Amino acid sequence: ILNVEQSPQSLHVQEGDSTNFTCSFPSSNFYALHWYRWETAKSPEALFVMTLNGDEKKKGRISATLNTKEGYSYLYIKGSQPEDSATYLCALSGGSYIPTFGRGTSLIVHP
Amino acid sequence: SAVISQKPSRDICQRGTSLTIQCQVDSQVTMMFWYRQQPGQSLTLIATANQGSEATYESGFVIDKFPISRPNLTFSTLTVSNMSPEDSSIYLCSVEETETQYFGPGTRLLVL
Numbered sequence: 001i002l003n004v005e006q007s008p009q010s011l012h013v014q015e016g017d018s019t020n021f022t023c024s025f026p027s028s029n030f031y032a033l034h035w036y037r038w039e040t041a042k043s044p045e046a047l048f049v050m051t052l053n054g055d056e057k058k059k060g061r062i063s064a065t066l067n068t069k070e071g072y073s074y075l076y077i078k079g080s081q082p083e084d085s086a087t088y089l090c091a092l093s094g095g096s097y098i099p100t101f102g103r104g105t106s107l108i109v110h111p
Numbered sequence: 112s113a114v115i116s117q118k119p120s121r122d123i124c125q126r127g128t129s130l131t132i133q134c135q136v137d138s139q140v141t142m143m144f145w146y147r148q149q150p151g152q153s154l155t156l157i158a159t160a161n162q163g164s165e166a167t168y169e170s171g172f173v174i175d176k177f178p179i180s181r182p183n184l185t186f187s188t189l190t191v192s193n194m195s196p197e198d199s200s201i202y203l204c205s206v207e208e209t210e211t212q213y214f215g216p217g218t219r220l221l222v223l
Contacts, residue, residue: 004153032210034211034212041120041216041217042216043115043203043213043214043215043216043217044154044203044212044214046112046211046212046213049210049211089154091154091212093210098144098156098159098207099212100153101153101154101155102153103151103152103153104153104154
């Protein structure tokens with residue numbers, strides 16, 4: 001069983017602030033790291049999938065980095081907006097394509 | 112990516128009853144997955160549903176409690192049987208494309 005930890009559990013920021021959160025995972029048996037955004041009453045939306053140590057992905061104001069040797073990934077949001085409010089899920093594929101999810105970081109951006 | 116719909120979107124049920132959740136995909140897929148997220152917990156895989164064969168259940172989940180049907184390549188149902196308050200969760204179906212999971216909008220279940 002893969003252990004995927006996310007921190008913080010929740011985060012409140014003001015509109016315009018930049019923020020980041022962490023996903024930690026066992027560095028052995030790594031295959032791919034996924035980030036999802038899950039807004040209330042909507043489907044979880046795939047943001048990034050990363051496979052290589054040092055990978056950096058960017059989508060608009062959101063970016064992510066990956067360090068497979070030390071077992072962590074960071075998700076960054078630049079200039080947070082209220083529409084960024086969501087739960088951000090990290091998931092690890094460790095040889096099986098079926099991912100193991102963390103508990104998520106709940107982000108609330110206050111106008 | 113696949114478009115996935117689920118019914119019902121939410122329900123409130125009495126303990127001891129059963130609820131069947133439907134999942135429809137807009138394209139044919141070999142495998143469909145059922146997940147749940149209990150309050151404060153991570154998204155957890157219940158089972159994998161293959162068309163034409165019995166579903167494969169993850170550790171801690173059994174067919175008697177969560178029977179699954181997969182009558183064709185675009186549809187699946189999950190039944191939550193003999194419900195208790197501990198079954199209150201969000202239930203999601205998903206499909207896999209290019210090593211990424213795509214999810215339905217979820218069914219929010221509250222058991223009283």
